[in-house]
Amino acid sequence: MKMLALTTVATLATIGFAAPAQAEVPHPGGVAAPDTALGKDWKSSSDVVVTGAGDADGYHLYIAREKDAFGWRTLATLKSSAIDVGPWGGSVCVTGSGRYAVAIFAPKKAANDPALMMAGALAAVVDTTTGRAKTVAAGLQFTYFNPACGPGDKVLLTRATGNDTQAGRRTDLLTVDAAAGKVVQTRHIEGQLSTPAPAPDGDYGIAGGRLVKVGADGKLTALAKPQGIPYAVRAARSGAIDVVSVTGAESVAERFANGRFTTTGSGPRNQLDLFGLQGGRNALVGTVNRRGAIPADLPSIASAERVDAISGAGHLVVHATVSRQTSQAAAEPLVAASPDEAGQVTIKQSTVAGRAESTATVDTDRAAPTLDVDLDLMSPVQTVTTFAEGQDPDQPKCAVPRNDPTIQPLQPSPDQVEWAVDRAVRGTLDITRPDNYLKSRTPSYSPQGMFPLEVIKDGYASVPAQVELAVLAQETNLSQASWHAVPGDTGNPLISAYYGSYDPNVIDYEKSDCGYGIGQVTTGMADGDTVYSIDEQIAISVDYAANIAASVNILIDKWNQLHDEPNGLTSSVNNNDPQYIENWFLALWAYNSGLHRYADRNTDPDANGYYGLGWLNNPANPDYKPGRDGFMRQTTADAETPSKWSYPERIMGWVETPQRKGTPAKNAYLYPAFGAKAGTFHRESDDGDWSKLTLPSQWTFCSADFGCSQAANGCPAVNSSCWWHGHADFANCDDQMCATENVKYFRDDPEPGVQRVYERDCETFDPSKVANRDSSKSINMVYTLNDTSLYNLGCSIPSGTLGGKFVLRGGRPAGQDGAPYAQYDLHQLGAGYNGHIWFTHGASGDALTKHKVVGAWTPELPLGAGQAQLYSVVAHQPSHGATAQHAAYLIQGGSRSDLTGYVTCSVPQDRTGDDKGKDHWVNLGSYLMGRGAQVLLSNEGAGSSEDVGYDAMAFIPQNAPGATCNTAY
Template identity: 35%
Template sequence: MALVAPLASAALTGSSPPGATPLPDRVTDTSQLPSGWRQSEDRIVTYDGDGTGLHVLVADAAKAYKWRTAATLSEPGIDTDQWIGQSCVTASGDRAVVVYAPRQVINDQLGFQQGAFAAVVDLVDGTVTKLPQLVSLAYFNPGCGDGEQAVLSRPQGEGTQLLTVDARRASVTREQTVPGQLTSAVPFGTGIAAATGDSVVSVDRQGDVHTLARTEGTPFRLVPDAHSGLAYQVPAAGKKVEVRRVTDAGSDRLLGSGALGALAVHGTGGHVFVTGKGAQEDTPGSVLPKNWPQDWRVLDVPAASEVSTTGDLALTRVSNGGEAAGGDTVTVVAADGAAQPVGINALAPETGAAFDFRVKPEAPRRSQGAEQSPALGRSADDESTGITTNSVADPSAGLHTNSVESPSAAMRLDSADDDSPEHTTTDPDRACAVTRNDPELQALQPSPAMVEWATDLAVQGKLDVRRRSGWNGTDLSSYTPQGMFPPVALEGGGRVPAQIMLGVLTQESNLVQATSRATAGESGNFIQGGYYGNGGSVHTVDWSAADCGYGIGQVTSGMARSDTTFTAEQQKAITVDYAANIAASVQILQDKWNQLYKQGILANGGDPRYLENWWFALWAYNSGFNQPDASDAAAPWGLGWFNNPANGLYPPDRKMFLSSGYDDARTPNLWTYPERVLGWAAYSQQKTDPTTGTSGPAFTVGTWPTGKAPDAQPPHDAFCDPAANECDTSKPRKVEGSSQPEGPCQRDDFKCWWHEASTWTDCTATCGTEVLAYKATDPEPKTTSSRPASCASTLPANALIVDDVPNTVKFRVGSTNPCAGEKNWTSRGTLSFTFGSAQQNGATVYPSKIDFHQLGSGFGGHFWFTHTRVPTYTDSVVTGTWTPDRSIDGWARVLVHLPDHEANTGQATYRIDLGDGTVVEKTISQDTGGKNTWVSLDSYEFHGTPTVSLSSDTADGTGDDSIAWDALAFEPLPAEPSDATTASPSPQK
C-alpha cells in the first residue's frame, strides 16, 4: 500500500529557501515577452490572502509585468489566520470587484451564503469602496460582464438576490430577487444571465426570467463576449465537459469538449479564453481557431490558469505558501503585522516562456481596505456611539450553533478594582460559558506534534495524560482528558481513524487551540469565532447572536452560558486544554456516526476503518442532521443540502481538494466540508519549521491501496436521487409562478436532504486507512515558545514595578513554570482599564473588548494589546492606567516594559499624573525590533500617588498598528537627573 505524499510547492511559496536566489517581481528577460509588449494594454489581476487581509495584486505588460498591490482588504475586529475570496475585472481593466471573507465562514452555511464582504477596487490609484451588502462566497461570485458592470448574488429566502454593481460609480444600482437557486450570474445585454437547473436564463430589469438555452446538465462559468454572445460550460455524459455559446437571440452552439476539469472558460471585457492543455485537439472543426467566434482564443495553458485581460499572460499558480499552513508560517517568516510574500508562476501563451515571481504585498492605501464595511452597520464617518446595527450573518461564526438565552449575572470577574463591565477585562454580560481576557483562563497553543499525539491517543481511547491541579495557570483540579470526556463506542464496532479527526481539526481551526496570534508554547485567548455575535463588526456586540465555538475542534454544543450539558470544569478544560478539546471533539464525531448508523445512513457498507466511509458523519459534524418527523412520514429529513456535492454552490469540474496542489487552500470555498476534510487527511496541512524556514507536513497522512486518494472520491451526483431526496440533475423542477426550471434540488425550500445508504466504491480496493504516528504509551511531546517571557527584572532593586496583572495570577506553560527561580520582583500596584461603550438594542455594550487581547509572554509572562483607532471611534477606545500602591515624593524615572511582539505603534502617548494633578504627556514608538525591553519615559518630580495612562486612540489609528500594556516601573532618583522633564500641565481627557 502506498502513502499519498504531500505535493511540492516549488517556486509557489512566497518565501525563498535559505541560500536561494530571490525571485524577481517582474519579467527580467523581456525578450521572452510577446512583441509590442511596451505598447500593450494587457493587465493581469490576482489575489491571495493571509492574516493581514486579501491582497489584490496587479501587473501590466507595458511595465514588464512588474507586480504591485492595488489594495489589501480586511475587516477590523475579525481574528483570522487567512482572508479568502475572489475577484473579477471590468472591461476597462481599471477596476476589480472583489468578494472577501475570513477563512472560517466556509464552515458555516449562513456565513458561506450571506457572510462575505464586497468591494470595488480602483486598480490605478488603489481607492477602495466597500459595498453595503453581504453576499455569497460561492465560486462564481462576483461575475463581470463586457462593460463596467458586475453582478453579486446571495440566497434570499427561497430565491436568489441579484445585485448589479456599477463599478464606475462603485455602487449597487439594482437589487432583484428571483425564485429558485441561480448561479454564475453575470451582466448580459441590459439584464443578467445566469444558470439554473438545466438552463441558461436571462433576467430582465423587471425580474422576469427567460430561457436562453436548455442543456443536459447545470451550466457554469458564464462569460459574456463582445458580440451579444455568452460562453458557458456544461457537464456532459462520460465525465466530459462541453464549451458552448448562446446568443441573446437564443442560438446555442457547441464549440468544444474535453474531459471534465480539462477545459475552462475565462474572460474579461468581451474577450473569451478557453484554457486547457490540448484544448485545441478536443474542439470540433478541422481548422482552429477559424471556426471560433471573434474575440475568442484557445490558450494552451492549464485549465485552472488565471488569464490576463488580453490573454498574453496566464498564471498557473499563486500562493504565499501559508494558506495550508495556518498561522505559523506568517508568524515565522513575516514581522508583526506584515503581509506574507506571494509566489506566482506564469506562462506567456504566445511564446511559451515561463516566469516565476515573488511579490511583497504593500498596498498604497491600506487604511481604506482595513476600514469597516458599511455592510456591518456603521460607516467610517459615523462619530456617534449610538449605533444602529444590521442583522447580518456572522462571517466568523463557528459550528453546531446553540440557541442562547439572555445572559445572567457575571460568573467571575478579573481582579480590577472596579468590577463593572466598563472596567473589567472580562465580559460579565456574555452569552458564552467561558469569558475572554481572563488571565487565569488562557488557552495553551500546541505544536503540530502535540496535536497529532493527542489525536492518535484519543482515537485509541488512551488520552489519559494527567493534568495536575493548576494546569496552565488555571484553578482546575487534576483531571485526564478522556477521563473528563470518555470516548463513545461506535455502533457496529471499530473507531474513528486518526486522519479523519486530524482533517476535522485542520478545517475547524488550522490546528490551533488559542488565537492565531499565539505561537506554539505560548498562551492566549481561545479563538474568538462568533463569541460577540458581531458579524465581523468591531462596533457591534449582539449576545443573542453569539456562536460559542471553542478551541481546536470549535466545540460549540454545551458551551453556551445557559447550557448545562457540561460542568463549569469541563467548559474550562475545553477552553484552555487542546487535549481536552480534542477528546470532546472525538466524542462529538462518534455521536454523529452513531446517529447516522442507527438510521442506516452508511457509506460503502459502513466499515469505519476506511476514511471515505466517514463522509456522512463529517457532513453531520459540520451542518447537523435533521431528524425524521414522527408525525409526518413524508416530511424531508436527513443531511442538509448545503454540503451535498451536487449543490451548484460548488464548481462541477472540481477535483479532489488538494490533489492538484496546495494552492487549493487559497480557495477552500470551492469544496464541501467532507471534501475538505478528506483532502487534509490525504495531503496534510503544511507547517513551517522556525529553525530552518522550510515547510513540511503537519501530521502523518492516510494510506491508499492505489496511492491515489481521488480514486475513492464519490461522484458529485452520488447523493442526488429523485426518489431519495428529490434531486435530479436531468429533470429539474418547475418554480411556481415561473416557466423556468430549477435544480438539481427540485424543492422550493431546498430541503433535498439525504438519508440513504450509498456505495460508490469498493473500499478494499480504493479507500484510505489511517496511519498512527504515536502509540498509546507515547509521552506528550514538548514545545518551547519562540517568544519566551522576560521573567527577571534588570531594573535597580529599588524600582517600584507595577505589573499588568495581579501577583495572584500564575504564569504556566502547560504543567511547567518557565519563570521558576527567576522572578526577583513583586508587583506593587494595579493596572486598571476603561473600555469604550455603545448603546445597542437598549443595552450598554462594550465593542472595545472585541479587539482586545492577552498573550502569555512579555514581562512576567503576560501582557494586553489592541489596535489603534482614531479618537472619533469612542466605542473602540481602551485606556489602561497603572497606579502604584504608595505615594512618591521626589524625583523618579518612569519606565515601561514593551513586549517583543504585538506592539508596533509609533504614537503611544503616555499621560503621567505627577500625583498633584499635573499631567505630562510623553509619546514614544512601541516598536522594539522584536525584543523584550524597558524604555524610559523620562524622569519627573512627583508629589503624591502618581498614575500613568495609555489609550488606544491615536491621530493615525487605522486598526493596523498594535498598542500594548505590559509592566511599568518607577525608579526613585536621589536628585534631578539629566533626563528630567519639565512641562506644563495638559488637560485631562
C-alpha cells in the first residue's frame, strides 16, 4: 500500500502557543523590553537565528537578529512549482560561520511514501545576508538528521539507496561547500549511516550503533560505542565529537576525544538535545544535568519545553514554528489548504538571559527571494522528458482515469467516514447505491454486497473500528476525492502516482501505483487486472463506502497472511486476539511495506532463504529517531515530522489521538475503549492526563536471530537477514492492558448527510441584470461539460437557453507537442455554476512548454454567415478553486473581417472581504460577435500558486453597448 496522506499537524493551542505579547516592541515580532530580556548589549550583537515553516506557497525560511530585538523577517522561500501535491515541509540548519542556512524541503506527503522518504527531498543553500538561494541537490532523505551542519561551512546530506533485501541498504553521503553553493563530493557507503557530522578532520556518523569515521572512499572506520542509542552527533571546531544518546529513561551526552568517550551531561529521555553554535561550539539544550569535566566549548542552555532551533550565540531559543495554513489544516483536515492562509506563521520563542517567552506572528514577505526549482535540472538520475519507450500516452496503467466527468467521487465529511467504518467492520455496510450513483453509470449495488467482509483467521472478532479509521487518517486524511476537494465537493479520484511520478515533467505509467481513494486500494486497480470487475473498480474509485469495505478486507488479508504461514512460523503479538487494537501492530506493518512469505524464501532472488516483515518499518531502524515518545504523545506537533516514527507507530498514534476538525476543533472519530489497566501520558500544554495504548518498545522486534542487536543500534547488515517473524509480548491484553474499539454508529443508523464546506449555489443566471439586453433573443450558456447530464451536485440545468461548446487544449502551442504533460496539473472540481469547474495552476517561461492549458468557450450563436450581434459576455467565478488575480480572458468576435483580433479583459477570479468564498458573475464587457466567436483563457503568466479556473460563460444579446470589462454583474 502506498501512503498518500497529507498528514495534518497541530493547532497553535495544542503546542502551547501563548497569546502574542501586547507590550510595544522596537521591531515587528521582536521581544518586548529587550534590555531586560536580552541584556544591555543586544544592539551591538551579531547573534542570528533561522527557522522554517511550510505551506502551499513553499518552505519559508525566517531570520531574526538580536540587534533587531530578534524581530523576524522572511529570508527566502523554497519550492518547485512543478510539484502540486499539497503543502511543503522541511528542516534547516545554519553553518558554523553563521553566513549560510542549508535546508532540505519536499512536499509533506513525501514523509508518508517510503520511496520519497528515502530519496525525495531537495536541498538548497541560502545566504543569510541576502536571502539568495541556490539548489544544490535532489533525491535526498526526508529524515530528522538531514541536513547536517558543522563548525565550518561544510554540510552533509544523505540519500538512502538500496532496500532491506539481500542487496542491503546503502547510503550516499553528499558533501556540500555552502560558500561555493555546490556539492563537492559524493561517497557511496555500503551500509546504513545516520546522524552524519562534518568535522575539521573529516566526517563522522553512526553505523551499527558505533561512532564511525567516513573515509574519502566511503569506507567506515569504527571508533567507539556510546553508552546508548545515538540521536544527535555534532563536531566542535576543536575536533571533538559530541554525541547524545538514549539509554533507558535517560539521555546521556558524551564527548569523543583522544580515542575515547567521556560523559559530559545527562537528562530525562527526550528532554536533552544538541545544537551547534557559531564559532565551532556546541550546546546541550533542555534539562541538563552536568557530569564530569565540562568542556569550555560545550555550554548548556536550560529549557523545559521542546526546542526546534537556537540562535548562533545561544541567546534565543525557538520552541516551535507553525504556519497558519498548517494550523488550519489540523483544525479542518479535510479542507484543502487555502492559498489565502499561506504566508502567515507563528513562532514561539524565549530568551535565555531574561527567560522571557513571547509569540511572534509574521507575514511572509512575498518580495523576499524565492527559489523555484526546475526538476529537469535537479534529478539525481536521468530525467524522463518524454514517455517511456513503447508507452502509449493515451493508455495509463491505472484502470479508472483522471479528469473523466463520469468518475467524480464525492468528498465525504468525517461523520460519514466513521459511519461507514463502524458498519463495515461488522459486515453491515449493506445500504443500496442506486443505478448511476454519482453519475458513474454503474448499476445498483451495496458496498458490502460487492465486497463482503472477509473472515479473520483464528479469531472471532473483526478489525477494530479505530484501527481502520487511523489507517484512513494516515493514508488520505479521510479523503476519497483529490486533496483539492473539500467535503461536499466532487472531484477527481484520489489516485496514488497515477502518472508514475511526482515530477510533472515525467510520465512513466510503468511506475504507476494505482492506489485509489480513502483506503488507497491498490491491488486489482490496474488496467487489465481481473481481481475486480470494471463496475467494482469504479465503485472503489467513486464511493467512499465501497472503498472502505474493500480497505477493511485488505487489513484482514494482512492479518491472515501473518497467520497463514506454516505451523510454528506464523507471526503474532500478545494474546493474538484481534479484538485488541495493540495486536494489529504486525498487520499494519505488513499493510504498508508488505510481508515476505515463507514459501518465497528460496524462489525470490532477494530473499536469500529469509522471510518475515521487512526492516523498513521495524521500530529499531535508526532512520527513526531513537528514544522517541509515542507518536503525538509529547505534542500533536509530532505530525509535522512523521518520518521520526515507523508506519505502525503512526497508526497507533492516530488511534490514541484522533484527527481534529472544526472550530473549535473536535475529534473526527471516537477514542477507543482503553483497557482498565492501560497507562496514561501527559501531553505538553494539555490539562490532565490522556489514556494510552500499550505499545512495543523500539527493541521489541530486534533479535539476534534476525541480525538485530540493541547494542549495535539495530541491524548492522541491513539486508534480508534482518526480516522479522515470530511472537512478541509487549502488552498483557488478558489483564485489561489493551484497548478495544468504540463505535458510534450501528446497523440501522442511516448514512449521515455530507457537511458541506461551501453551500451549493443553485441560483439561475438572470440575464435581466445586463444593461441594454435584447430580450427578444435567447441567451447562450456554455458549460464546462458539454454533456450537462453529467452534473451531479443537485442543481438543475436552466432551460430556454442556447448552448455552445467548451474545449480544453494543452501544450504550447495549444494542442500540439507537449500536450500530454498539461493533463498532469489539470483538475476537475464540484464547484462553480451547477457544480463543475476545471482548474490548473499558473505557468510561465519554460513550464509553458509542457503545461500550458487553454480553455475555449464557443457559443452557438443564432446568426447566419456575415451576420453580427452585440453581446455582453459574463463569466461565472466559483466560490473556490479559482484564485488567479489577473485571469486574462481573450474575446474574439468571430469570422467577419471587421471582427478579427482579440480583446483582453483581465479580472480577479476570487473575491475579498465579506464576499470571499461566494459564487459570482463578472461582466467581461460588450462585444460585436458573429459566427465562430469565442472566449479563451489560459494559465500563461498566472502565478504558480494561483488556480486558474474554468467555469460557465453566458452570452447575452444587447440592443446597445452596456458594461465594460471587469464590471460587477
